[in-house]
Amino acid sequence: MPAAFSFFAERPAMRFAQNAEGARPLIMVAPDGLEAHLATLPPAQSAFVRAQGFGAAAGTVALLPGALGVEGALLGLGDPQAREKTRFALSSAATALPEGAWKLHGDLAQDALHEAALGWLLAGYRFARYAPDAPPKARLVCPDGLDRAHLEAMAAGEAFTRDLINTPASDMGPDELEGAARLLAERHAARVTTISGEDLLTQNFPMIHAVGRASPRTPRLIDLRWGDSGPALTLVGKGVCFDTGGLNLKPGASMGLMKKDMGGAATVLGLAHMIMQTGAKLRLRVLIPAVENSVSGDSFRPGDILTSRKGLSVEVNNTDAEGRLVLADALALADEDRPDLLLCMATLTGAARVALGPDLPPFFTDDEALAAALSQAAHDSADPLWRMPFWAAYESKIEPGIADLDNAPSGGMAGSITAALFLRRFVTQTPRFAHFDIYGWQPASAPARPKGGVGQGARAIFTALPEVLS
Template sequence: MRFAPADAAALPLWLVDSGADLPAELSPAQRAFAQAQGFDGAAGTLCLLPGASGALDGALFGWGSAANRRRGRFPLARAAAALPAGAWRLATELPEAETEALGWLFEGYRFGRYAPAKVPGARLVCPAGVDAARLEAIAAGEALTRDLINTPPNDMGPDELEAAVRALAGRHGATVSVIAGDDLLAQGYPLIHAVGRASPRAPRLIELSWGGEGPELALVGKGVCFDTGGLNLKPGSSMGLMKKDMGGAATVLGLAAMIMALALPLRLRVLIPAVENAVSGAAFRPQDVYTSRKGLTVEINNTDAEGRLVLADALAAADEACPDLILCMATLTGAARVALGPEVPPFYTDDEALAAALAGAAGAVADPLWRMPLWEPYETLIEPGIADLDNAPSGGMAGSITAALFLRRFVTETGRFAHFDIYGWQPAAAPGRPKGAVGQGARAILAALPGVLGL
């Protein structure tokens, strides 16, 4: 996922709008060839151009209509997938050059750990005026997120997630500390311990710290490496994608990789509660009541609503340090997918300026987000009576909102907080996004941070 060298002998690639004239730079023979092929600029069509000797001398790519392009993201990535291997340069001026160049890099990702994967061989020379190093850092962070989510649970448990954090820290001079097993109880993380104690793979809280000055950013990511549902066991059809239940952790690690690679002037703290929600005699039970790190008591009414439990303790720990901003990312609720589908993650915040910054950045960098309300009248739904909080309100309505309200109860010292209920998965291949794991929200956050934190 890198650009071709700037001095590469790159072939020209022209982008042609639907029904538009062919580029004036084409030779008469090339023009006649394209016309004979019936090339008309229809979205996604490709016409390879021969030179005088018959060798490949460039290509035309159908750019379609503006309306067509609004229906999807990264249309240039389709060219990256279709072009022959080698270096290519954009011969058409493109206002969205930065976003489309990034999409080209994203198209170069394939997960090949367990079987050979055919990686597109066409490489783009970074367009003039675009910061190649920045985009490569973003692409590398995205690749890390995808790799972690795509890895199956036998090779991505709490131990392996910790190893991935340590490897990332080693590349950027960050420090890592871990609290694991029964030490979680001794050091005040009872909810993380309760959720993870049934598995032979010890639960843990993984913390990465980086940066010595500037505002403090705390990133909290749900690291449920596999979710059986616990004693409220999921049916097989619902368990099939649960390797991605650590997608929040993978996404905050990808974002952390971007922040550190770009040397943003801030102090970064990443907290990942890493567990496997398993079934055994030690499993936590429906109707159990636990006292959280925050001191709030929580009644367990569904062991399959475990993500908010592990996040609660981690958020409380983040909140104790009063950072300038706390961001929480989690593959938390099916309700979010019912409301907005797989491509548009909802986010929740009480901070109007933060919400506006995130929404604006999401549109600017083609990383969709949609604000949902922290609806105060629903607070009573998460109050069971026997305890301060209910982890799984009955009725099934407003599930994403009530989960966000639950998490907000654990962030009371820090003024600025946002929660992202992501999916982390691409159900069908799309430009720049092969079927499988995908990052969501990280690029929008990265783009918003300078304004939000005054960097």
């Protein structure tokens, strides 16, 4: 990787101001209270605000001049309905304000204040590995009553995830993904082991090997462990560093974003950073099957039947449904350890995008308490999730007759559900299990989310963990 690039580079724009002394006021104003507030300002300031055309729309800023320059600013809150439609709407202030420390003033509900502060930090992200891109220089003082360490850990974990996804496959293959996991482990005194190449066969990870064997970039299973006390949490992330579709080759238009097919791995690594950074009292394990799904004379084929680590046979009806194959072996290993909670994250199906779009990832679980905690945490952390069912009536769709399981049922209906049902077959000893079918990509720039790689679900999980593992 270029010498100037580091996944853990210091990012001042994604941290709160260290000192509140001298911070200029950023006064929050709703549209219906604007005129009343302008009446309290000196005439020159109120006239200047009006001259800027400021109407207090959500995220808009009006500077307040003073004898020595800008002495403060107004931040528009917009109406509540508008803010509901646009996550992190107030984060636009981070790029609109001049350099220096700023402190929020005014009334805002605690959940809205949390979202505003988090959005400000996330708006500071820039991916500058290949071209310069200066971050904003305005810094926010952490609002009173918020957990600074928690917010900064979420922002740092999100930045790590975004960096991993945004890095093209030329610089992010299985070896480089392992290197990123090792950097993370070194930072937090965690331990990493890997099983790679032909050792995947001798140590019984046949489906990881089958998917990755066509590529000159050696497939592997990355295993990170941290912590020696507390409940056991295992995270499994899909690490397909590039997906050509294999012999069922993707068309060019569908291949263009496939550097993001390791988004599940990137997201669990970002989540792991949040957990370790805040010193959570748990035993963490992260498993990443890291492969490149390539085309060569050694590619696995449509019609092949693979025997998984679990002993279940799988008929390959589409080599482009490879993610569930590598995840199956990793989930089987995780299940043998019987953790208190097992979570799987993957950029798995287009069907999930058809159902819910790019901004709302589904999750699947049979655990009602876990589902409720995740749904509440998704709201609290501005990290939306939507529960979908392990619909038992569709089990027959993944049973081809010639083998125990089918990796790509025909018909095309309920693709996200049948993929989730497939994965559940490999988790038989761990009662608390959830699968997240994420997109991992922001198609167009939005407040606090530039176009490109993005974490989904990690903040919600991080927020829910204290309740879920108590």
